[in-house]
Amino acid sequence: MRHTLSVHVENKSGVLMRITSLFVRRGFNIESLAVGPTERPDVSRVTMRIDCSQHSLEQIEKQMHKLVNVLRVSELGPGEAIERELLLVKVTAPPDRRAELMSLGDVFHARVIDLGPDALIFEVVGTPEELESFEELVRPHGIKELVRTGRIGLGRASAKPDAGRRLALIR
Amino acid sequence: MKMLGADAILRSLEAEGVDIVFGIPGGAILPTYDAFARGTTVRHVLARHEQGAGHMAQGYARASGRVGVALATSGPGATNLVTPIADAWMDSTPLVCLTGQVRSSLIGTDAFQECDITGITIPIVKHSWLVQDVDEIAAVMKAAFHIARTGRCGPVLVDIPRDVQEAELDFSYPDEVDLPGWRPPRRGHPRQIREAARWVAEAERPVLYVGGGTINADACGELKDLAESGRLPVITTLMGKGAFPETHELFAGWPGMHGPKWSNWAMNKADLLVACGARFDDRVTGKLAGFAPGASVVHLDIDAAEIGKLRNADVPVVGPLKQVLRDLGSELRRLHEGDTARRYDGWVDQIFEWRDEFPLRYSTDGELVKPQAVMESLQAATADRDNVIWTTGVGQHQMWAMQYLLCDEPRRFVTSGGLGTMGYGVPAAVGAKAAQPDATVVCVDGDGCFQMTGSELATSVMEDLPIIVAIINNGYLGMVHQWQNLFYDDRLSQVHLTHAVPDYAKLAEAYGALGIMVDERSQVDDAIDQALNAGRTTVIDFRVDPREQCYPMIPAGAAALELIEFEEGAETEGVRAL
Numbered sequence: 001m002r003h004t005l006s007v008h009v010e011n012k013s014g015v016l017m018r019i020t021s022l023f024v025r026r027g028f029n030i031e032s033l034a035v036g037p038t039e040r041p042d043v044s045r046v047t048m049r050i051d052c053s054q055h056s057l058e059q060i061e062k063q064m065h066k067l068v069n070v071l072r073v074s075e076l077g078p079g080e081a082i083e084r085e086l087l088l089v090k091v092t093a094p095p096d097r098r099a100e101l102m103s104l105g106d107v108f109h110a111r112v113i114d115l116g117p118d119a120l121i122f123e124v125v126g127t128p129e130e131l132e133s134f135e136e137l138v139r140p141h142g143i144k145e146l147v148r149t150g151r152i153g154l155g156r157a158s159a160k161p162d163a164g165r166r167l168a169l170i171r
Numbered sequence: 172m173k174m175l176g177a178d179a180i181l182r183s184l185e186a187e188g189v190d191i192v193f194g195i196p197g198g199a200i201l202p203t204y205d206a207f208a209r210g211t212t213v214r215h216v217l218a219r220h221e222q223g224a225g226h227m228a229q230g231y232a233r234a235s236g237r238v239g240v241a242l243a244t245s246g247p248g249a250t251n252l253v254t255p256i257a258d259a260w261m262d263s264t265p266l267v268c269l270t271g272q273v274r275s276s277l278i279g280t281d282a283f284q285e286c287d288i289t290g291i292t293i294p295i296v297k298h299s300w301l302v303q304d305v306d307e308i309a310a311v312m313k314a315a316f317h318i319a320r321t322g323r324c325g326p327v328l329v330d331i332p333r334d335v336q337e338a339e340l341d342f343s344y345p346d347e348v349d350l351p352g353w354r355p356p357r358r359g360h361p362r363q364i365r366e367a368a369r370w371v372a373e374a375e376r377p378v379l380y381v382g383g384g385t386i387n388a389d390a391c392g393e394l395k396d397l398a399e400s401g402r403l404p405v406i407t408t409l410m411g412k413g414a415f416p417e418t419h420e421l422f423a424g425w426p427g428m429h430g431p432k433w434s435n436w437a438m439n440k441a442d443l444l445v446a447c448g449a450r451f452d453d454r455v456t457g458k459l460a461g462f463a464p465g466a467s468v469v470h471l472d473i474d475a476a477e478i479g480k481l482r483n484a485d486v487p488v489v490g491p492l493k494q495v496l497r498d499l500g501s502e503l504r505r506l507h508e509g510d511t512a513r514r515y516d517g518w519v520d521q522i523f524e525w526r527d528e529f530p531l532r533y534s535t536d537g538e539l540v541k542p543q544a545v546m547e548s549l550q551a552a553t554a555d556r557d558n559v560i561w562t563t564g565v566g567q568h569q570m571w572a573m574q575y576l577l578c579d580e581p582r583r584f585v586t587s588g589g590l591g592t593m594g595y596g597v598p599a600a601v602g603a604k605a606a607q608p609d610a611t612v613v614c615v616d617g618d619g620c621f622q623m624t625g626s627e628l629a630t631s632v633m634e635d636l637p638i639i640v641a642i643i644n645n646g647y648l649g650m651v652h653q654w655q656n657l658f659y660d661d662r663l664s665q666v667h668l669t670h671a672v673p674d675y676a677k678l679a680e681a682y683g684a685l686g687i688m689v690d691e692r693s694q695v696d697d698a699i700d701q702a703l704n705a706g707r708t709t710v711i712d713f714r715v716d717p718r719e720q721c722y723p724m725i726p727a728g729a730a731a732l733e734l735i736e737f738e739e740g741a742e743t744e745g746v747r748a749l
Contacts, residue, residue: 010352013301014289021293055479062476068298068318071352 002031003057004083004153007046007064008038008072015069019046022063028052032085032128032150043071047152076153083153086123087131088113092142093120101141108134119144172343176305177206177336180269183312184213186344189240191605192269193218193227197244198284200271202336216605216634221248223598223627225255229264230602233585234560234610236389238265238319239602245271246284249330253291254592259326260295261589262410263387265319266326274334275303289330299328305338310345317348322355323474324387356473359490359498367445367469367486368502371401374443374467376518378423379403383410383588384448384472386581388492391415394447397500401507404519406434408449410588413578423522427455428725429570433525435723435731438463445469448492451481452589453727461730471495531574532722532737539716540692542568542643546575549613549641552699558610560585560603564596564620567649567721572615594623600638601631611639611703618644618668621675628682631708639702640679640710645717646670653720657735670714679710690714 009015016035023030032049050057057075064073076083093101098120102112105122108130114121124134128151135146174182180203184192191214196204207215218224221243228239239259243252249270259266272278273285289299298318300311308331315327371377385394391414398405398415404423405415415422424434438444444466449455456462459481470477470484471492478487488495507514533543553559554577561576562585563569569586578584585603587595600614621642631638643649648666655663676686685705689698689712702709722737 014293014299017290018293025294059476059480062478066297066322066474066476068314068350068353 001054002049002051004076004081004151005048005050005061006074006076006153007048007070009044009046010069010071011037011042011044012069015044015067016046018067018069019064022060023050026052026056026060028056032148034150034152036152045152047076047150049151074155076155080159081153081155083127083151084125085128085131085151086125086149087134087146088121088123089135089138089146090119090121090144091138092118092144094118097141101138104137110134172341173339174342175202175206175336176308176331176338176340177202178209179305179308179340179342180312180331180336181206181211181213182342183309183344184240185211187238187312187316189213189238191216191231192240192242193224193231193602194242195219195221195224195244195248197248197271199245199273199333200242200248200269200336202333203242203269203271203331215242216601216630216636218598219626219629220624221251222254222594223601223624223630225252225266225268226258226592226595226598226624227602227605227627227630228266229255229259229595230562230585230599231606232264232266232602233599234582234603235606236582237606238267238316240267240269242269243271244284245273245288246286248284249288250286250291253295254590256292256326256328257295258587258590258592258595262587263324263383264326265324267315267319268326268328270328270330271336272301272330272332275332276334278332289328292328295326296328297325300330302329302331302335305335305340308335308340309342310349313345314348314350317350318353321353323384356475356490359471359488359495361498363486363488364495364498365502367471367488368499368506370443370467370469370486371403371445371499371503372506375515376441377401377403377443377445377515378437378441379405379447380426380438380444380449381405381407381411381414381447382449383408383414385411385414385492385496386448388448388473390448390492390496391581393493393496393500397496397503400500400504402515402519403445404437404515404522406438408452408455408588409573409586411449412573412584412586413581416579417577418579421519424526425573427452427731428457428727429573429721429723431526431531431574432529432723432734432736433522435725435734436525436529437522439731441466443467443469445471447471447496448473450477456481457725457729457731457733461732463731471499533719534737537716538692540689540695540713542571542645542713542715542719543575544692545641545643545695545713545715546571546615548695548699549615550576552696552703553611553613556611558607559583560600560607560610560612562586562596562600562603562612562614564616565591565593566617566620567645567653568615568617568620568643570721571643576615593617593620596620597624597638597640598627598630600640601627601634601636604631604636604638613639613641615641615643617649618642618646618670618675619648622668622673625678628679628684628708628710632683637706637708639708641702642675642710642712643715644670644675644712645715645719647717650721652717653724656720657724658726675710675712679708682708684708684710686710686712688712688714
């Protein structure tokens with residue numbers, strides 16, 4: 001089963017390696033990983049997508065809590081959180097196909113951020129699922145290069161104040 | 172106060188109350204050793220191998236309850252500490268390892284004796300630091316000691332580049348740590364503790380399953396109160412050995428692969444296990460699905476990650492065991508209100524009937540010295556001494572030591588449980604002696620184990636830390652031999668070491684220790700007496716029967732009740748170990 005974890009960490013060297021080593025040890029692949037700054041300069045947020053059992057996930061969450069530089073671990077549950085990702089894709093676009101591609105892009109609110117004689121680059125922001133749909137639609141046109149940032153997410157503003165399931169630690 | 176980074180390291184150790192460190196110098200840690208030469212109250216014990224230094228620090232920590240400190244240089248010095256770090260991680264031993272690192276400008280360039288020791292040790296430390304600025308030293312040292320000994324104890328590593336040791340700083344040791352992400356549980360939840368007490372009160376056949384966490388938590392007094400007030404039988408794991416007096420009327424032995432049959436029966440026929448700082452290790456449970464099938468579980472631990480890791484807990488309590496066990500005891504007394512406290516007597520009596528029915532047994536056939544008989548002699552010869560600390564290596568001798576050597580107090584049995592590190596015994600004994608100079612420290616070792624770290628005899632002799640090493644010399648890697656015998660149709664493969672090479676008594680003499688060789692039954696007691704009275708490091712080479720196997724045994728992967736028992740021969744000794 002797939003899970004999205006959001007981990008608040010102190011912005012210090014080695015933190016990412018300590019976190020990922022918990023997955024590596026168990027042979028789990030991290031499907032997507034995004035790390036970046038937050039509203040606090042000393043805190044970064046790691047968002048990761050993992051395919052593992054609920055029991056393994058709970059174990060890893062608890063192990064993560066024990067890491068000295070980890071401040072908070074929460075799971076971004078479907079429905080409780082907003083998830084977004086950014087995609088850049090360079091598509092083959094000879095002049096006669098440009099119009100078709102660009103109208104396709106409009107449907108996904110994709111922006112053309114670079115245009116060459118026979119290719120263009122789209123920038124798309126959306127849910128990971130939307131990006132996958134877009135990718136499939138442009139694929140017949142010829143994808144030259146593609147890169148995605150990995151998903152990031154926040155608990156919904158409309159949900160209870162601390163949205164996202166916090167690990168229930170009995171203390 | 173202005174000083175060099177190297178001096179700041181020593182001032183930090185002094186501020187932490189460290190009286191002794193174990194280490195070996197080398198290039199990248201030279202400035203710190205120069206600081207030793209300038210003067211400090213910290214005693215330095217010079218080991219012969221960094222692995223030895225690490226295990227000494229572990230032995231010191233386990234015997235004293237304080238944080239052990241090991242010191243090594245970069246590269247190979249640091250990698251030689253990896254085994255002790257992994258061992259301390261598995262057995263939750265508080266350990267601070269300080270390593271020198273190559274100069275900051277050389278890091279990442281494959282410089283001489285460079286290795287990424289913080290990277291290498293990530294999966295086996297609670298935390299580690301590569302100190303990049305001399306001004307960080309005091310805060311890092313403060314945090315290192317704090318993390319090693321708070322929450323679930325364990326190892327930390329501080330890697331300090333040579334130029335950082337040589338740089339100048341204005342030193343002051345902080346009073347507080349600044350660790351926003353380090354919040355070990357401070358208190359077990361009262362509701363959970365009340366719930367746990369209710370489950371215990373309602374159980375018919377409860378067992379306290381006690382692990383090393385109880386000793387680390389300094390909660391053995393609270394455990395005893397709990398057991399006595401509820402009249403609950405107590406089983407201690409290898410790491411928990413000594414947490415409860417082994418001559419106590421409620422003591423019910425040791426569980427697992429080489430635990431007595433009656434202890435395993437008690438554990439597996441219980442209807443409630445109260446796990447106290449124990450982690451359902453596979454050497455205790457055997458096949459997990461078949462372990463204590465009828466038992467509910469109350470799990471008390473400082474580490475939330477242990478709850479439900481292997482066995483579901485019906486009532487989890489996360490918190491420091493000293494408080495949790497104390498509150499559980501008083502809650503249980505309240506529930507029992509004095510008069511129902513004897514309700515488990517039938518169960519306790521049943522366990523002790525099993526004990527009388529299934530004692531530990533071994534063959535007394537033939538002329539050769541039996542390893543179990545050596546253990547009995549060691550136990551008898553030391554029974555009237557107040558302060559005896561046993562250390563062991565790993566293997567058959569370790570299991571016999573568990574079965575036959577009785578500990579009435581915690582921190583008297585120092586062994587490598589989780590990692591199973593052969594060679595742990597001799598250096599751990601040196602460290603234990605450093606922690607408890609008045610104790611009689613006896614390392615029960617195997618011949619295979621001794622050959623891994625026996626060079627630390629030199630440390631024992633030269634540092635005036637006298638120990639007794641009782642080598643149970645069967646000429647084999649005994650436990651591997653046993654597995655090949657039982658599970659590989661006795662096809663022995665690469666396990667024969669020979670009794671005589673090296674000649675351990677001569678080797679001991681070469682190290683300046685006393686060496687005694689014993690190959691007849693009549694010599695055993697005299698040799699032990701001689702060693703106990705020698706007042707200096709002594710090695711006894713007990714040449715024992717190589718075909719003697721350690722029973723009972725639960726084969727790996729089998730359920731605990733499927734244990735293999737000793738088959739009685741013509742002449743057998745039935746030993747009621749307790």
